Amino acid sequence: xxxxxxxxxxxxxxxxxxxxxxxxxxxxxxxxxxxxxxxxxxxxxxxxxxxxxxxxxxxxxxxxxxxxxxxxxxxxxxxxxxxxxxxxxxxxxxxxxxxxxxxxxxxxxxxxxxxxxxxxxxxxxxxxxxxxxxxxxxxxxxxxxxxxxxxxxxxxxxxxxxxxxxxxxxxxxxxxxxxxxxxxxxxxxxxxxxxxxxxxxxxxxxxxxxxxxxxxxxxxxxxxxxxxxxxxxxxxxxxxxxxxxxxxxxxxxxxxxxxxxxxxxxxxxxxxxxxxxxxxxxxxxxxxxxxxxxxxxxxxxxxxxxxxxxxxxxxxxxxxxxxxxxxxxxxxxxxxxxxxxxxxxxxxxxxxxxxxxxxxxxxxxxxxxxxxxxxxxxxxxxxxxxxxxxxxxxxxxxxxxxxxxxxxxxxxxxxxxxxxxxxxxxxxxxxxxxxxxxxxxxxxxxxxxxxxxxxxxxxxxxxxxxxxxxxxxxxxxxxxxxxxxxxxxxxxxxxxxxxxxxxxxxxxxxxxxxxxxxxxxxxxxxxxxxxxxxxxxxxxxxxxxxxxxxxxxxxxxxxxxxxxxxxxx
Amino acid sequence: xxxxxxxxxxxxxxxxxxxxxxxxxxxxxxxxxxxxxxxxxxxxxxxxxxxxxxxxxxxxxxxxxxxxxxxxxxxxxxxxxxxxxxxxxxxxxxxxxxx
Amino acid sequence: xxxxxxxxxxxxxxxxxxxxxxxxxxxxxxxxxxxxxxxxxxxxxxxxxxxxxxxxxxxxxxxxxxxxxxxxxxxxxxxxxxxxxxxxxxxxxxxxxxxxxxxxxxxxxxxxxxxxxxxxxxxxxxxxxxxxxxxxxxxxxxxxxxxxxxxxxxxxxxxxxxxxxxxxxxxxxxxxxxxxxxxxxxxxxxxxxxxx
Numbered sequence: 001x002x003x004x005x006x007x008x009x010x011x012x013x014x015x016x017x018x019x020x021x022x023x024x025x026x027x028x029x030x031x032x033x034x035x036x037x038x039x040x041x042x043x044x045x046x047x048x049x050x051x052x053x054x055x056x057x058x059x060x061x062x063x064x065x066x067x068x069x070x071x072x073x074x075x076x077x078x079x080x081x082x083x084x085x086x087x088x089x090x091x092x093x094x095x096x097x098x099x100x101x102x103x104x105x106x107x108x109x110x111x112x113x114x115x116x117x118x119x120x121x122x123x124x125x126x127x128x129x130x131x132x133x134x135x136x137x138x139x140x141x142x143x144x145x146x147x148x149x150x151x152x153x154x155x156x157x158x159x160x161x162x163x164x165x166x167x168x169x170x171x172x173x174x175x176x177x178x179x180x181x182x183x184x185x186x187x188x189x190x191x192x193x194x195x196x197x198x199x200x201x202x203x204x205x206x207x208x209x210x211x212x213x214x215x216x217x218x219x220x221x222x223x224x225x226x227x228x229x230x231x232x233x234x235x236x237x238x239x240x241x242x243x244x245x246x247x248x249x250x251x252x253x254x255x256x257x258x259x260x261x262x263x264x265x266x267x268x269x270x271x272x273x274x275x276x277x278x279x280x281x282x283x284x285x286x287x288x289x290x291x292x293x294x295x296x297x298x299x300x301x302x303x304x305x306x307x308x309x310x311x312x313x314x315x316x317x318x319x320x321x322x323x324x325x326x327x328x329x330x331x332x333x334x335x336x337x338x339x340x341x342x343x344x345x346x347x348x349x350x351x352x353x354x355x356x357x358x359x360x361x362x363x364x365x366x367x368x369x370x371x372x373x374x375x376x377x378x379x380x381x382x383x384x385x386x387x388x389x390x391x392x393x394x395x396x397x398x399x400x401x402x403x404x405x406x407x408x409x410x411x412x413x414x415x416x417x418x419x420x421x422x423x424x425x426x427x428x429x430x431x432x433x434x435x436x437x438x439x440x441x442x443x444x445x446x447x448x449x450x451x452x453x454x455x456x457x458x459x460x461x462x463x464x465x466x467x468x469x470x471x472x473x474x475x476x477x478x479x480x481x482x483x484x485x486x487x488x489x490x491x492x493x494x495x496x497x498x499x500x501x502x503x504x505x506x507x508x509x510x511x512x513x514x515x516x517x518x519x520x521x522x523x524x525x526x527x528x529x530x531x532x533x534x535x536x537x538x539x540x541x542x543x544x545x546x547x548x549x550x551x552x553x554x555x556x557x558x559x560x561x562x563x564x565x566x567x568x569x
Numbered sequence: 570x571x572x573x574x575x576x577x578x579x580x581x582x583x584x585x586x587x588x589x590x591x592x593x594x595x596x597x598x599x600x601x602x603x604x605x606x607x608x609x610x611x612x613x614x615x616x617x618x619x620x621x622x623x624x625x626x627x628x629x630x631x632x633x634x635x636x637x638x639x640x641x642x643x644x645x646x647x648x649x650x651x652x653x654x655x656x657x658x659x660x661x662x663x664x665x666x667x668x
Numbered sequence: 669x670x671x672x673x674x675x676x677x678x679x680x681x682x683x684x685x686x687x688x689x690x691x692x693x694x695x696x697x698x699x700x701x702x703x704x705x706x707x708x709x710x711x712x713x714x715x716x717x718x719x720x721x722x723x724x725x726x727x728x729x730x731x732x733x734x735x736x737x738x739x740x741x742x743x744x745x746x747x748x749x750x751x752x753x754x755x756x757x758x759x760x761x762x763x764x765x766x767x768x769x770x771x772x773x774x775x776x777x778x779x780x781x782x783x784x785x786x787x788x789x790x791x792x793x794x795x796x797x798x799x800x801x802x803x804x805x806x807x808x809x810x811x812x813x814x815x816x817x818x819x820x821x822x823x824x825x826x827x828x829x830x831x832x833x834x835x836x837x838x839x840x841x842x843x844x845x846x847x848x849x850x851x852x853x854x855x856x857x858x859x860x861x862x863x864x
Binding site: 198206207226262266309310313314317326327328329330331 | 578581582585603606607609610613614616617618620621628629632633636
Binding site for chain 1: 685687688689691694695698699701702703704705706707708709710712713716717720721797798801804805808812
């Protein structure tokens with residue numbers, strides 16, 4: 001049994017093979033999990049630039065309506081719809097998902113579990129190729145007749161189902177095809193993550209010895225798998241409505257538009273937690289290392305993550321509170337929605353307890369991780385107002401909703417990513433980032449971020465509707481206070497986008513001239529730090545064995561304050 | 570205060586028509602569409618929890634048993650490797666195949 | 669291209685790691701979870717549509733052939749039983765799985781042919797994708813299941829050919845079993861919700 005014969009083909013993926021593969025094979029056709037992670041990471045970062053540029057264009061229009069926007073021109077209502085739709089879709093499906101789950105998952109899962117690759121490397125390669133295809137398909141939708149899809153990223157019919165309503169006859173279908181391809185890519189990736197984590201942990205690694213970020217990515221992948229089906233069902237029905245003239249969602253021909261909202265949000269709400277959990281896991285790794293303390297209550301964090309996963313399947317109808325839902329059902333969904341804040345809050349308290357009494361180093365990754373906790377708390381607390389069906393009726397579709405979910409998604413997708421990227425940069429590229437530039441980038445980004453969205457809470461409470469491209473048309477929304485707040489938000493957005501050039505400059509300069517990183521620069525316990533920086537193909541010459549949990553920092557009676565997982569005693 | 574809140578909560582269930590946020594909808598016991606929605610809600614909410622719970626329960630039980638068996642033998646590796654002798658060493662120091 | 673038979677240090681199938689079940693089986697199980705949710709999404713959409721319709725089934729549309737499809741259902745279930753037998757035979761003595769595997773493939777193909785004949789008659793009777801909500805959902809859900817059956821049949825044929833050539837990895841056989849049993853098991857549920 002133990003020596004089951006397995007075919008080994010000699011080729012570029014045989015470990016001992018020394019011939020240098022061609023550029024194409026090495027970087028575009030590789031089955032190596034690290035290369036695939038980099039592909040996802042850089043594609044995701046590129047898409048973040050696209051999504052960020054879109055937000056710049058429409059925020060300029062909102063602050064100074066009707067004026068020509070530099071680098072774009074006049075923003076027509078159709079262009080505005082296209083921009084907000086694709087900003088939302090890109091940031092969630094093509095930035096948060098590929099970076100947090102696919103890039104960090106691909107990079108960290110085999111390294112942290114002590115294996116040389118994923119269990120299905122070819123499936124992994126296929127996953128990225130389909131993802132890249134989805135990017136190409138999405139971009140092609142910007143250049144067809146009528147332009148990119150303009151029916152909001154939630155694609156509510158009948159707006160999305162009828163070309164006569166959304167004025168993007170080709171864009172609407174191409175958009176759904178792109179989203180569907182992206183889902184296929186993550187289905188393949190998710191199967192890989194879960195199977196790898198359950199089947200090929202290093203010898204000696206028990207379930208409670210798995211680093212938290214791996215658990216979080218695995219739980220998130222499972223949630224994605226279990227929630228994506230109904231949305232795919234809905235997407236197929238929507239494409240049929242658009243192209244084959246069926247009437248699933250068309251109320252004039254007996255269809256039910258609310259049905260789409262249920263199918264969409266059945267996926268859409270777990271999706272929030274799908275991207276949240278990996279970011280929470282990254283923060284756990286960073287704060288334990290830089291507070292030099294054991295993660296307070298490992299099992300509590302794990303079980304609250306599982307509880308979040310279970311509850312997340314029972315909250316979606318809070319998006320339909322004013323869509324004609326039965327008030328009894330609204331009552332139940334209010335309760336489940338408020339319940340789900342408990343496990344998340346518990347995780348945040350656990351992190352604060354971890355920090356308590358630690359010897360904290362304020363390095364760049366730590367600053368990102370701490371700011372994650374602070375900003376995400378704001379996002380979570382404002383969610384309570386929206387989860388309660390009574391106050392949601394007033395706040396629905398205002399900028400308060402928008403500010404709320406940006407206070408959750410921004411910490412997840414941007415702050416979480418920067419925390420992880422700056423933390424694992426020495427491992428990924430073998431060089432250190434510049435700390436000073438990193439801190440400048442951090443403070444500019446975090447201050448500007450709060451400057452964008454705090455004013456929008458206020459305009460939201462004042463009644464500012466989300467979907468209006470030009471507020472001058474509505475006299476009650478066109479007053480000096482609200483206009484001033486909109487301008488403040490836009491100015492801070494421009495500052496934040498410009499601050500990202502500091503980051504890119506830092507990355508490029510550090511890649512060329514940065515200080516060389518040794519194997520374990522942060523004195524961390526987890527297995528990826530026992531491989532070379534950057535790890536070679538196959539990761540280790542001898543695969544490690546695990547003797548203890550990942551968070552043994554500051555153990556009394558030891559000469560060093562860390563105790564790597566692979567050291568026997 | 571608590572009484573008023575309780576009253577509001579009860580009235581939602583006693584007179585859902587009056588509490589509905591949608592003026593063109595008529596929530597009530599007899600609406601067959603609501604029962605269809607309820608079926609869908611229950612099916613979609615319960616299925617993932619049951620399926621994932623079942624698989625997860627099975628997987629965790631299997632892993633626990635494997636861990637227990639390896640602990641009983643007194644090594645940190647898979648028991649099958651310890652019993653297999655020579656190949657157990659191969660697990661800790663995987664052989665590299667030179668072409 | 670030479671073949672070594674040595675302990676394999678690559679891709680997680682190594683020794684010294686406590687695999688819960690073969691990778692192929694585990695991966696297919698997770699895939700099946702996603703597939704079950706896909707069908708659950710369609711079925712709950714269909715149920716909502718059906719309950720909210722004033723008249724059901726829609727007037728002027730042909731009746732779905734309940735009895736003939738019951739027979740088809742029986743054939744597909746028989747195919748699932750054959751697959752179970754194939755799995756048991758495979759674990760006892762691999763080459764002996766060949767015959768029940770062929771039976772499962774044959775019964776599955778029969779199901780596809782009979783369903784195709786049923787579609788042909790229904791289209792002739794005036795039930796099309798755009799004729800009514802019933803037609804739209806019928807062709808969508810049953811067609812999707814049909815595509816799954818055809819794809820799974822392809823996988824079974826692939827497994828059978830590897831078995832015939834002498835070596836079928838247990839992971840592939842297990843994955844084929846999981847996929848085929850899912851395709852079989854979801855059908856009675858669809859039959860109950862759509863035909864009855």
